[in-house]
Amino acid sequence: MSPNPDAFLRHLQESGYHSRSNKHSNALAQAIVDDLLATCPAMRDRGRQAQLVYDLNFTITAGTSDWNIDLVFGAPPPGTGPPPQEVPIVRTRPSTVEIAVEIKSIMTEHQKAMRNRKRDLEAHHEHVHRYNNHAIAAGVFVVNQAATFKSPLRPEVSDHKNPTALAEHCILQMRSLSSRADLRGVGLESKAVIVVDMDNLDFTSTRYVTQPPAPPVGDQLHYDAFIQSLCTFYTHRFA
Secondary structure, three states, X not given: OOOOOHHHHHHHHHHOOOOOOOHHHHHHHHHHHHHHXXXXXXXXXXXXXXXXXXXXXXXXXXXXXXXXXXEEEEEOOOOOOOOOOOOOOEEOOOOEEEEEEEEEEEOOOHHHHHHHHHHHHHHHHHHHHHHOOOOEEEEXXXXXXXXXXXXXXXXXXXXXXXXXXXXXXXXXXXXXXXXXXXXXXXXXXXXXXXXXXXXXXXHHHOEEOOOOOOOOOOOOOOHHHHHHHHHHHHHHHHO
């Protein structure tokens, strides 16, 4: 597995980014599915046996409030058969959510966006754990470190003064998000930051940033560690 999801980078290089579209989050969510099934024996085996399914853009209800989540895994509904031989897992609405992953992007206006996205992820784990305290709540930030960015919603190109410092600020804020290691804690079980350099003008020039301040391999916020963490939590709690 690549240290960062190749399929998501290809999507950005081919399709660009639009803040009012969920295509980018869907592409990253699908990459997470593929990487988990490729590297996590418990999830791969249960997926093939139709004991685990997944879905995108799934709404869970806790009490009187609904929460839409980018990616969920969970127990299959009654009557779900195993996937075709060439497909590792069935995509359908789970009867019970066991993993809930929220994906947030910070492409421009980093300070304002960071406040909102951090608030979103704190609300995400609270809602997921009200729904089921055993469920695994996870979050991913995609942070843009490009010097400029062209939003499809604005005529002008935005300039980012000191984009490295902006990315570092976002990463530090993700580190400060509440985390929990067991059922008695409060926070996210797993979290990651993926740093990109994307001006949204020349899509093909989009690349991953791997040098500091981007989390290095071995850092708890690195994508590879995120995938391993989700596997570990799932294996211990559900497999």
